[in-house]
Amino acid sequence: MLTAKQLRQKYLDFFKNKEHAIIPSASLVPENDPTTLFINSGMHPLVPYLMGEKHPLGKRLTDAQKCIRTGDINEVGDATHHTFFEMLGNWSLGDYFKKEAISWSWEFLTSSEWLGLDKKRLACSVFEGDADASFDDEAYNIWLKIGMPEKKIAKLPKKNNWWGPAGITGPCGPDSEMFYWVGDLDKVPCSFNDDNDLWVEIWNDVFMEFNKNEKGAYEKLTAQNVDTGMGMERVLAALNGFDDNYRTELFWPIIKKIEELSQIKYEERKKSFRIIADHIKASVFIIADGVNPSNTERGYILRRLIRRAIRQGHILNIKNNFTVEIAKIVQEIYSEIYPEVLQGRILFELQKEEEKFRKTLENGLREFEKYGKFNGKIAFDLYQTYGFPIELTKELAKEKDLIVNEDEFNEEFKKHQELSRTASAGMFKGGLSDTKEKTTELHTVAHLMLAGLRKVLGENVHQKGSNINGERIRFDFSHSEKMTDEQKKAVEVFVNEAIESKTEVMMAEMTPEEAKKYGAEGEFGHKYGDLVKVYSIGNYSKEICGGPHIKNTSEIKGKFRIQKEESSSSGVRRIKAVVE
Ligand code: SER
Numbered sequence: 001m002l003t004a005k006q007l008r009q010k011y012l013d014f015f016k017n018k019e020h021a022i023i024p025s026a027s028l029v030p031e032n033d034p035t036t037l038f039i040n041s042g043m044h045p046l047v048p049y050l051m052g053e054k055h056p057l058g059k060r061l062t063d064a065q066k067c068i069r070t071g072d073i074n075e076v077g078d079a080t081h082h083t084f085f086e087m088l089g090n091w092s093l094g095d096y097f098k099k100e101a102i103s104w105s106w107e108f109l110t111s112s113e114w115l116g117l118d119k120k121r122l123a124c125s126v127f128e129g130d131a132d133a134s135f136d137d138e139a140y141n142i143w144l145k146i147g148m149p150e151k152k153i154a155k156l157p158k159k160n161n162w163w164g165p166a167g168i169t170g171p172c173g174p175d176s177e178m179f180y181w182v183g184d185l186d187k188v189p190c191s192f193n194d195d196n197d198l199w200v201e202i203w204n205d206v207f208m209e210f211n212k213n214e215k216g217a218y219e220k221l222t223a224q225n226v227d228t229g230m231g232m233e234r235v236l237a238a239l240n241g242f243d244d245n246y247r248t249e250l251f252w253p254i255i256k257k258i259e260e261l262s263q264i265k266y267e268e269r270k271k272s273f274r275i276i277a278d279h280i281k282a283s284v285f286i287i288a289d290g291v292n293p294s295n296t297e298r299g300y301i302l303r304r305l306i307r308r309a310i311r312q313g314h315i316l317n318i319k320n321n322f323t324v325e326i327a328k329i330v331q332e333i334y335s336e337i338y339p340e341v342l343q344g345r346i347l348f349e350l351q352k353e354e355e356k357f358r359k360t361l362e363n364g365l366r367e368f369e370k371y372g373k374f375n376g377k378i379a380f381d382l383y384q385t386y387g388f389p390i391e392l393t394k395e396l397a398k399e400k401d402l403i404v405n406e407d408e409f410n411e412e413f414k415k416h417q418e419l420s421r422t423a424s425a426g427m428f429k430g431g432l433s434d435t436k437e438k439t440t441e442l443h444t445v446a447h448l449m450l451a452g453l454r455k456v457l458g459e460n461v462h463q464k465g466s467n468i469n470g471e472r473i474r475f476d477f478s479h480s481e482k483m484t485d486e487q488k489k490a491v492e493v494f495v496n497e498a499i500e501s502k503t504e505v506m507m508a509e510m511t512p513e514e515a516k517k518y519g520a521e522g523e524f525g526h527k528y529g530d531l532v533k534v535y536s537i538g539n540y541s542k543e544i545c546g547g548p549h550i551k552n553t554s555e556i557k558g559k560f561r562i563q564k565e566e567s568s569s570s571g572v573r574r575i576k577a578v579v580e
Contacts, residue, residue: 002115002239004232004250008064008337010115011088011230014108015062018100020090023063025338028289029298029459034519035167037298038068038286042089043206043227044166049093050208050225051171059095064088064232066285066338070301073308073391076278077271079237079244080200083305084282086232094223098176101205101226102142105178109203115239121181123152123192123199127161127174132218133210136161139176151191160194163206163227169214171221175206180238200238203230246270250333251277257329262316272312279309280326283350288340290458293353294478294571299460304389306353311392314361321358323350352480360386368396376408383409438470441556444505444537444549445495445579446473449560450521451541452494453477453575456487462521464572473577476568483573488562494540495560502554503538507547510534520544 012022026045028038039045042065049055065087075081092101108114109122124143129135135155143153164172181188183198192199208225210218233245242248246255246266254277255266266273286302293303306323313322324347334341364386371378374397382388388396390409397404446466453461457479464476483491512532515522520534522544535549536542550556558579568574 002236004236004248005337007232007236007239008086008088011108012062012064014104014114015060015090018060018090018104020060020062021057023057023061025063025065025086028066028068028286029291033167033170034517035169037301038070039065040067040069041065041166042067042087042229043091043164043171043208046091046093046227047166047170050091050223050227051211051221052094052223055093059093060091061093062088062090064337066289068282068286068301073304077274079246079274080234082233082245082278082282084278084285085234088230088232088235090226090228092224092226094225097224097226098138098205098207099142101207101228102139102176103146105203105205105228106146109178117180117239118185119147120185120188122148123154123179123181124148125154125156125161125177125179125192125194127176128155128157130158132158133174136174136176136207139174139205139207143176149190154192154194156194163204164208165212169212171208171210171225171227172212172218173206173208173210173225175204177201177205178203180235182238182241182243200234201231202235202238204228246274246277251281253333254281254326254329257326258316258318261318261322261325262313264316269316272315275312276309276316276326279305279312280323280350281330283309283323284327284330284341284346285338287346287349288338288343292349292458292460292480294460294480296460296462296478299478300389303353304391306350307357307387307389307392308395310354310357310361314365321351321354323354357387364388365396368393371402374402374404376405376410376412379404379409380412383413439468440548441550442468442470442473442579443547444535444553445499445556445560445577446475447535447541447543447545447549448495448498448537448553449473449475449491449575449577450477450543451537452491453479454521455494456490457483464568471578472563473575475575475577476572477575478571479573480571482567483565488565492560492562498537498540499553499556499560501538501540502552503540504552505549506536507549508534508536512544515544518542 016022026039030036030039033047043050067085067087068083070083072081073083076083109117110119126139127136140153161175163175179192179199180202181198182200206227208227209221211221213219233248233250236248237245245251255273258273258276259266283302283305291298291302293299293306309323327347327350331341364382379390379393382393383390394404446468450463460478462478464478467474515532515534518534520542532544533546534542535545537553556579560577560579562575562577564576566574
């Protein structure tokens, strides 16, 4: 039996012996990539270095990286797909290339000192070539030389043997994947066949020598990099002879807990068990990295995960709040390697979200049962009144062979958004009640304050409305808890520093996509025109806005102070602030 801890450690030790620096896992929230919500692979946090920036620890790195793949959310429920998983990886930043990468992968997998896998059970694939890049004969020949039988080296197209970029643009390249036969040893086929589920992909060596640019074209990078990734859960299962990742120690204690809570056996309701285990685990890690449930972006994904798990709990007849009980097991499994999962916030947020959703779940489900036919309006009502994410409604509908038209739902959603916008625009005239000098000054201060709030409270904070006049700023923002005195102070310090720094306020027009990439704060789901104005105040703030603003923060006369911070509505706080 190989434990998760042993596998992780062996991997890191092996590459340490090959002069790789061991680096810690980065946060699940990307720092450098505004085009994606979560880190989805080991290479993702390393993109700047794969693009040529120097890494402080050198050209050879290795780690175990936390990943979230939300694209796989609907696959969760089978034996191998997860929204949260760990990826073991090693990188060459313009250092070694295909020969070393492949031979080291082979050595780690087969040497008796390391995993000692039976060579007979292994096969691989290489990129067959297309208009963007040619057949990877180099990788092919390396495999032949290592002793891989010709029939076990598949030549496959981009769909199979090309990886990246992690976001919309960035480093990518052809890859060579390794497969492990999980069936009986005496039944190992003599050739590799991509369609046979008994061949499980265990490792991917990517040869990153291209950058996919904004036009979708592949440019050659100056450096030849290597990015490899081994899916921890899957490899652990394969190596221990399980055909189900949930039987590994990274899941089994959670499954046992669900059995205890539901008094139902895993075998009877595997899919529900798996969804609960996967989603609560993912939620624990997402909250641990600073995200709270909300209705936008990361917070919405988190909310969907938690609510979907709760609904499955409901199906299993678990009556009481249970997400916290499951989360505690996740903490036990992971706290040694990822101590951030022990934060008290995690249980608190889960408990809060479960209480909130449970209250309306049954009513919502009852409501749902009434409908024999579906339209976007009903889906929207379920969302608005019962907090059913559209995806949940779609799932429920599918179980009953009903179809929900998502376009109709989006139409409803937009209509609703526009209505509330018009209402607030009418009331607040776009947030500014007049454009006198002081108001303009405070408008710029409001940008600084939002940036400060996001810095101190996290990026779940977005503007929900504002009303500014010559005397004060009234500002609503998404956040679910009362701010502490320290947090208020920290925001004040941030804003006052920006004022004192005498920074120029700059405006540039760009497309909404560019603004997003640039990291500007704004409502990206919303319909903007072709071009938006982005106001930036040095490194302090970047925000999409119609203006007007002052030209330099030195025009702000006085000190910024938060007078009051209070609840405005559910999940929304209101600040009154002044410059005096
Ligand atoms: N980036 C590649 C993957 O995720 C290898 O690390 O498979």
